[in-house]
Amino acid sequence: MDVFLRDLNQAYSTGQLTIDDNSLMRYLDYAAIEQQIPMTAASMFWREALQDCKIDRSLALPFDRYRLSDEHRTNRGTLLSFDFGQNLSHDFITYSSSNGITLEQLALGSYYVFLFKLTNGESDLCIGMNTNGRYKEELMSVIGMFVNAIPLRCQLDPHWSFPHLLEHVKEMFTSSLEYSYFPFQRIVAQHPNATKLVIGMMAIEMAGGVYCPLSPGDPEHRLHALVEQTQSRLVLVHNHTKTIFLNDVISIDIDPVLMNKNIEIDADICLLTNVVVAADYIAYIIFTSGSTGTPKAVSIGTYNELIYYHYLTRS
Secondary structure (H helix, E strand, O other), rough: OOOHHHHHHHHHHHHHOOOOOOOOOOOOHHHHHHHHOOOOOHHHHHHHHOOOOOOOOOOOOOOOOOOOOOOOOOOOOOOOOOOOOOHHHHHHHHHHOOOOOHHHHHHHHHHHHHHHHHHOOEEEEEEEEEEEEOOHHHHOOOOOOEEEEEEEEEEOOOOOOOOHHHHHHHHHHHHHHOOOOOOOHHHHOHHHHHHHHHHHHHHHOOOOOOOOOOOOOOOOOHHHHHHHHHHHOOOEEEEOOOOOOOOOOOEEEOOHHHHHOOOOOOOHHHHHHHHHOOOOOOEEEEOOOOOOOOOEEEEEEEHHHEEEEEEEHOO
């Protein structure tokens, strides 16, 4: 927005924009260059940084209101602001400058301590942060969408002093920003749970089915509505969801399969070679949140899915 306002002000003030076609990079150029950026080092960094991290686990935070399981979600948020006060702000700035860390790093370290105490000693903390994505000087003057989210993981030791924690946060923060150009979708795709998800999706598609994810955290009426819209003939359930679809649709409990790796299967899996999957077939279906009415289905074709997988696995 700052880039746009600067150019807009220049256009109104001078009646023209100063553009040097030989030196300025355009967003279209960036999009092409990004496809050629070596990603091996960044991929290795994020894989190591998030090793054994339960990135999809929610923190056990206290709450002030019990949320019913069937309560309608509005997807609305609230913005809260507060004033530190002049004395605390002065101390915050003084501590930052005297210890050689940025205000952002000091705030991040304080936030980790706050979460540590709020969760009764959870030492493996991972939070998300948006970066501006303008990691090159020539990108500073380009209008475009460069924002990228990155996970910031802090494995703190309860015996650390606060200065020790800040040194750890500073090192982690600096290293993470160095590789912040690595797309968030690819960071998440490297996580083991994401790999299992992809394997499950492809197994369903190879069997000739269409994958449609259902979240066990959604109200039952929404889950039933999604199954009805897709006219699903089979729902895979587990321990937490098998009671939701008792008599409405045919369901299979996958827990015995997951827990017993030596289970014998009577089906002839060689028959899967006879299943035809074409590029124009539907691979999976996702739904909008439904915050403005009935959830709407969006179908993704097999060709688009393969292109996306190719992008994720590119190094």
